[in-house]
Amino acid sequence: QKEVEQDPGPLSVPEGAIVSLNCTYSNSAFQYFMWYRQYSRKGPELLMYTYSSGNKEDGRFTAQVDKSSKYISLFIRDSQPSDSATYLCAMTQTSYDKVIFGPGTSLSVIP
Amino acid sequence: DAGITQSPRHKVTExxxxxxLRCHQTENHRYMYWYRQDPGHGLRLIHYSYGVKDTDKGEVSDGYSVSRSKTExxxxxxxxxxSSQTSVYFCAIRQGGDSPLHFGNGTRLTVT
Structure with missing residues (x-):
């Protein structure tokens, strides 16, 4: 079993839809959680960075962490064609530890 | 791109x-990382550095070595x-403490 699992997709939604992207993990010691967006032939770009359980909102993006279930989510409201990309979740035990990535979910937002 | 430059951007070798491969940063961050990205595997850590001349192995370090003689x-x-090292290689930096990784735009390496 991989440490971090993600639905690979591809996920295709109409413009304006609410998108839910999810990751599960096996290591209960993970405390820091990140979401990255990666466009084709570019490096991953940080979207959200959260510590421990709870929600964090930034514009159209909301990150949710449920440590009891070892489950994290990224919600995108009012999705736009420019949101079409691969989304990577990542996590680490402490802020100095190695960061472990999920395999990524490919999202297409259709106009 | 958080002040990270990777070179070359593309390379074909035998x-x-x-x-x-070179990673250059202008952020004066302490931590630097090399990842490779392959379909079906996502990003995997090759090596990382926690200071000048201080490096350690990641999960896929066989066949790779690193050096860091200057912070940048x-x-x-x-x-x-x-041929198994054909991949896209990403460099990342991290300030340390309560901070995430920031990535460069990658080097696409093809080994024929």
């Missing part, structure tokens, strides 16, 4: 030849390239 530069060397 099996058995040595290859060095982190070099990844493939001593004798193999």
């Amino acid at each position: 099996t058995g030849t040595p290859v060095t 530069d982190f070099l990844l060397t493939l001593e004798s390239a193999t």
Whole structure:
């Protein structure tokens, strides 16, 4: 079993839809959680960075962490064609530890 | 791109030849990382550095070596390239403390 699992997709939604992207993990010691967006032939770009359980909102993006279930989510409201990309979740035990990535979910937002 | 430059951006090389990839940062961050990204595997850590001359192995370090003689530069060397090392290589930096990784735009390496 991989440490971090993600639905690979591809996920295709109409413009304006609410998108839910999810990751599960096996290591209960993970405390820091990140979401990255990666466009084709570019490096991953940080979207959200959260510590421990709870929600964090930034514009159209909301990150949710449920440590009891070892489950994290990224919600995108009012999705736009420019949101079409691969989304990577990542996590680490402490802020100095190695960061472990999920395999990524490919999202297409259709106009 | 958080002040990270990777060079070269593309490289084609033959099996058995040595290859060095360079990561240069202008952020003066302490931590630097090399990842490779392959379909079905996502991002996997090759090596990382927590200071000048201080490096450690990641999960896929076999066949790779690194060096960091200055804060701003982190070099990844493939001593004798193999076809299995065809991949996209990403450098990342991290300030330390309560901070996430920031990535460069990658080097696409093809070993024929």
